[in-house]
Amino acid sequence: MTIxxxxxxxxxxxxxxxxxxxxxxxxxxxxxxxxxxHAVCPAGEDAQAWLARVDEGDVQNAWRTLVQANPLPAITxxxxxxxxxxxxxxxxxxxxxxxHAVERYLGDEAIRHAWDFGVxxxxxxxxxxxxxxxxxxxxxxxxxxxxxxxxxxxxxxxxSAGGTCLTAIPSYRLPREVLGAEVEHLLSLxxxxxxxxxxxxxxxxxxxxxxxxxxxxxxxxxxxRPWSVDGVTPKDLHQxxxxxxxxxxxxxAPAPFSAxxxxxxNTAIDVARVLKRAGVTEVHxxxxxxxxxxxxxxxxxxxxxxxxxxEALEEGIHIHEHxxxxxxxxxxxxxxxxEMVHMKKxxxxxxxxxxxxxxxxxxxxxxxxxxxxxxxxxxTRGFESLLDAHGWFDLDDVMRVAGQRDVxxxxxxxxxxxxxxxxxxxxxVTAGAVAQLVRGHEPTIEAPRLAVPFSALNVHYHxxxxxxxxxxxxxxxxxxxxxxxxxxxxxDVEAEARRCLSCGNCMACxxxxxxxxxxxxxxxREIASDGSHYVFDYDYCKGCxxxxxxxxxxxxxxxxxL
Amino acid sequence: xxxxxxxxxxxxxxxxxxxxxxxxGHRACLGCGxxxxxxxxxxxxxxxxxxxxxxxxLEVFSTAWPESAWRVPWVHSLFENAAAVAAGMEAALKHQxxxxxxxxxxxxxxxxxxxxxxxxxxxxxxxxxxxxCFDNEAYMNTGIQRSGSTPHAAVTTTSPAGRERMGKRHLxxxxxxxxxxxxxxxxxxxTVAYPSDLRKKVRRAIDVDGPSFLHxxxxxxxxxxxxxxxxxxxxxxxxxxxLFPIIExxxxxxxxxMPIRHPKPVTEYLKLQNRFRxxxxxxxxxxxELEHLQALADYNIEVYGLxxxxxxxxxxxxxxxxxxxxxKWA
Numbered sequence: 001m002t003i004x005x006x007x008x009x010x011x012x013x014x015x016x017x018x019x020x021x022x023x024x025x026x027x028x029x030x031x032x033x034x035x036x037x038h039a040v041c042p043a044g045e046d047a048q049a050w051l052a053r054v055d056e057g058d059v060q061n062a063w064r065t066l067v068q069a070n071p072l073p074a075i076t077x078x079x080x081x082x083x084x085x086x087x088x089x090x091x092x093x094x095x096x097x098x099x100h101a102v103e104r105y106l107g108d109e110a111i112r113h114a115w116d117f118g119v120x121x122x123x124x125x126x127x128x129x130x131x132x133x134x135x136x137x138x139x140x141x142x143x144x145x146x147x148x149x150x151x152x153x154x155x156x157x158x159x160s161a162g163g164t165c166l167t168a169i170p171s172y173r174l175p176r177e178v179l180g181a182e183v184e185h186l187l188s189l190x191x192x193x194x195x196x197x198x199x200x201x202x203x204x205x206x207x208x209x210x211x212x213x214x215x216x217x218x219x220x221x222x223x224x225r226p227w228s229v230d231g232v233t234p235k236d237l238h239q240x241x242x243x244x245x246x247x248x249x250x251x252x253a254p255a256p257f258s259a260x261x262x263x264x265x266n267t268a269i270d271v272a273r274v275l276k277r278a279g280v281t282e283v284h285x286x287x288x289x290x291x292x293x294x295x296x297x298x299x300x301x302x303x304x305x306x307x308x309x310x311e312a313l314e315e316g317i318h319i320h321e322h323x324x325x326x327x328x329x330x331x332x333x334x335x336x337x338x339e340m341v342h343m344k345k346x347x348x349x350x351x352x353x354x355x356x357x358x359x360x361x362x363x364x365x366x367x368x369x370x371x372x373x374x375x376x377x378x379x380t381r382g383f384e385s386l387l388d389a390h391g392w393f394d395l396d397d398v399m400r401v402a403g404q405r406d407v408x409x410x411x412x413x414x415x416x417x418x419x420x421x422x423x424x425x426x427x428x429v430t431a432g433a434v435a436q437l438v439r440g441h442e443p444t445i446e447a448p449r450l451a452v453p454f455s456a457l458n459v460h461y462h463x464x465x466x467x468x469x470x471x472x473x474x475x476x477x478x479x480x481x482x483x484x485x486x487x488x489x490x491x492d493v494e495a496e497a498r499r500c501l502s503c504g505n506c507m508a509c510x511x512x513x514x515x516x517x518x519x520x521x522x523x524x525r526e527i528a529s530d531g532s533h534y535v536f537d538y539d540y541c542k543g544c545x546x547x548x549x550x551x552x553x554x555x556x557x558x559x560x561x562l
Numbered sequence: 563x564x565x566x567x568x569x570x571x572x573x574x575x576x577x578x579x580x581x582x583x584x585x586x587g588h589r590a591c592l593g594c595g596x597x598x599x600x601x602x603x604x605x606x607x608x609x610x611x612x613x614x615x616x617x618x619x620l621e622v623f624s625t626a627w628p629e630s631a632w633r634v635p636w637v638h639s640l641f642e643n644a645a646a647v648a649a650g651m652e653a654a655l656k657h658q659x660x661x662x663x664x665x666x667x668x669x670x671x672x673x674x675x676x677x678x679x680x681x682x683x684x685x686x687x688x689x690x691x692x693x694x695c696f697d698n699e700a701y702m703n704t705g706i707q708r709s710g711s712t713p714h715a716a717v718t719t720t721s722p723a724g725r726e727r728m729g730k731r732h733l734x735x736x737x738x739x740x741x742x743x744x745x746x747x748x749x750x751x752x753t754v755a756y757p758s759d760l761r762k763k764v765r766r767a768i769d770v771d772g773p774s775f776l777h778x779x780x781x782x783x784x785x786x787x788x789x790x791x792x793x794x795x796x797x798x799x800x801x802x803x804x805l806f807p808i809i810e811x812x813x814x815x816x817x818x819x820m821p822i823r824h825p826k827p828v829t830e831y832l833k834l835q836n837r838f839r840x841x842x843x844x845x846x847x848x849x850x851e852l853e854h855l856q857a858l859a860d861y862n863i864e865v866y867g868l869x870x871x872x873x874x875x876x877x878x879x880x881x882x883x884x885x886x887x888x889x890k891w892a
Contacts, residue, residue, distance in 0.1 A: 013628055013629055013630060014585055014587065014629060014630065014631070015585055015586065015587030015588050015624070015626070015629040015630060015631035016585055016586060016587045017587065017629055018587040018589070018626070018629060019587070020586070020587055020588075020589070023592070052886065055886045056886065056887075460798060460879075460882070461882055461883060461884040462883065462884065463879055463880050463883045464879075498885075498886075502886070507884065507886045507887075508886060508887050508888055509884035509885065509886070509887075509888050510888030511884060513888075514602075514757055515598065515754075515757065515794060516598075517590060517593065517594045517595070517597040517598035517601065517793075518586050518588070518590070518597070519582060519584070519585065519586045519601060520586055522569075522571065522574045522575055522578060523578060523579065524569060524574065525577075535569050535571060535574060537571050537575065537586065539571070539586075540586035540587060542592045543592065544592035544593035544594075544783075544790035544791060544793075545592075545593070545789070545790060545791030546593050546598075546790070546791050546793060546794060548791065549791035549792065549794070549795065550794050552884050558791075
């Protein structure tokens with residue numbers, strides 16, 4: 001027998017006979033907008049969705065939601081510059097949600113409990129796809145191919161997977177246990193993994209194209225960009241990238257009394273901090289951009305992560321901002337100093353930004369070694385046949401090599417990734433394009449979604465709450481390789497998830513249901529078919545718009561209904 | 563995303579997890595604060611109640627012949643006698659040994675002006691009745707005439723702004739103090755912008771054995787001249803500016819006040835409403851009236867101690883914090 005709520009039944013003569021919905025000129029409808037964190041995430045993660053699962057108390061489900069896009073959260077939670085937090089609408093209210101710390105927590109929990117990815121084993125006759133390079137892009141591509149029912153084969157030249165994460169990111173930022181465990185967790189999936197296989201030596205691109213339905217190239221950028229000052233390079237030049245690689249694999253680095261690192265990116269800061277750990281007394285960073293700080297324009301800030309810069313300064317590293325190297329001061333072929341000059345990026349008459357050095361501002365910095373960290377380039381060996389005249393891949397919208405049907409490029413090799421997270425995202429995009437291709441469709445990419453702006457939210461229903469700050473290891477305890485950022489604990493992670501404003505998605509707060517003067521919003525026991533927890537009864541909705549105005553999430557919009 | 567649903571709406575309506583005392587299909591205007599307030603009052607008053615309703619919008623829009631939107635016994639007699647009718651119902655129920663609580667519903671006209679002596683008598687005789695005043699600050703049903711509740715400087719059809727006057731000349735009657743002077747066990751103010759506070763007060767008033775009084779600020783989009791989706795925002799601002807203090811009085815003594823975490827200037831409240839539009843003209847009288855209204859708000863903040871001391875979880879910013887899953891309204 002159906003049990004009705006008391007008073008919830010209609011008697012003859014009830015006003016329910018009068019359908020006030022006929023008065024309406026506009027009607028509410030649910031619209032799942034993209035949260036800004038989701039819209040800007042280079043890996044395509046929907047942080048709002050997994051923060052909601054954390055808020056519900058289901059951490060495992062949160063991780064499962066997260067890995068729908070990014071299978072490497074323990075890594076990206078540590079090394080990503082988190083554009084999600086810069087975009088977070090909560091920043092307009094008090095401070096952004098600490099999304100990266102929650103992501104890291106979920107990744108660590110998944111490793112600790114060996115949670116199942118829930119990816120089905122592909123059919124034995126599923127098309128095979130080759131992925132070259134087991135860095136973040138290649139790993140993500142292999143994972144997403146698997147999720148899409150294809151059989152990936154993953155080649156890497158090194159004995160262990162990880163790519164740039166392994167060679168270029170120091171362990172105080174990304175502990176090797178975490179990196180190893182997360183990669184191993186991923187490779188426990190049915191991925192045909194072939195380490196120590198070098199393209200051009202052990203296997204050729206032509207063989208791959210003959211044996212596989214499609215190929216995704218993700219070799220990264222492993223060559224340091226050539227560097228000289230007016231054609232002069234010191235004899236004992238160490239490239240920043242090589243220095244990091246030898247430190248990361250052998251724990252050795254040159255240890256002069258003083259060193260100057262040239263560059264402004266994460267590699268430069270990493271090199272500086274590694275040198276400090278290796279025992280160099282005076283470490284200088286020469287940056288043509290400014291340290292982050294209030295009032296510094298966005299395009300003038302050093303590209304390195306702000307918190308890495310702050311930690312480097314804590315460790316006693318000197319950063320010379322707005323400086324360039326004009327001349328190397330050599331005694332014989334050895335460096336004894338550099339001549340620095342004030343420098344700034346200015347917009348020239350042709351409208352382009354270019355670096356300008358100001359005469360009369362030269363200073364001399366005494367140092368025993370100069371280490372360039374000015375970027376990386378592609379190691380072209382093995383796929384020369386696919387490059388354009390400039391030695392780059394010419395890629396179309398779906399990251400396919402122009403003029404080729406079945407060769408795609410993901411990650412740094414494509415030239416516009418630059419972060420681990422972007423590499424992961426390109427791995428996902430290329431895997432999706434390959435899946436479309438092998439199923440006989442022309443590959444397309446999903447159109448980018450517009451983010452829900454802060455103005456669409458009703459923040460009267462949120463109290464300001466302080467952001468949980470990660471604990472940072474004191475300088476004295478950092479040692480050679482101890483992890484510096486210590487993450488958040490479970491309670492803080494839950495508090496952060498509660499701070500999420502749920503932009504563009506229903507949080508089942510009951511506001512619309514409670515505040516409708518016409519009782520035209522009905523609550524459902526299960527999730528309604530459109531994804532919310534409420535149903536509009538258009539028989540009685542007069543279209544006043546109160547539900548849309550008072551929805552804290554911007555999940556309801558009013559549309560014309562004449 | 564499609565808004566098509568596969569839910570049987572008629573069945574769903576019958577199984578809503580709350581008591582629905584005022585059903586859909588009533589003829590209130592879009593965004594009516596009074597309809598929302600009445601619905602919220604009945605939701606927490608529960609089904610075991612009977613209502614005596616004064617003449618006014620609420621009576622008219624809920625009972626267009628031959629239909630009724632009420633799910634509880636409901637009677638309407640005249641404009642001036644809701645409290646007297648409720649008193650009689652209460653006495654009769656007592657005689658019959660029935661337990662239903664009697665509610666009297668009236669607008670500001672039926673409370674402040676026309677029904678005033680009946681209210682006073684009911685309170686004085688100590689009837690076990692909850693009298694709810696849905697205050698929309700004018701005679702809206704008959705076409706927006708000023709009442710004793712219309713705030714100072716507001717425009718109505720009988721208090722126009724022009725060469726002689728800047729809207730209503732007189733002040734809003736301080737009805738809660740008058741009620742409190744009857745030494746009733748419980749009197750409180752509430753608004754539709756803070757439904758959890760409103761419902762808590764209804765439950766508290768229902769539990770009182772004796773006369774209780776609830777004064778509910780109920781925005782009227784038509785009469786106040788604001789957009790229908792702004793009803794709650796307007797009511798929230800009335801509280802946040804200090805113009806409508808949220809207080810509780812027991813036996814005439816102040817026993818509770820909702821603190822204002824971040825007091826807002828009265829202009830934020832006024833500028834949303836056309837009835838105050840003339841105050842934003844370039845006119846020294848308008849500037850004086852704006853200052854006057856700000857002074858009235860400051861006076862309320864001072865007398866009722868609305869600034870509180872430090873953030874309070876039940877203040878204007880904390881009380882309607884939303885939670886995933888809706889625990890707020892539980």
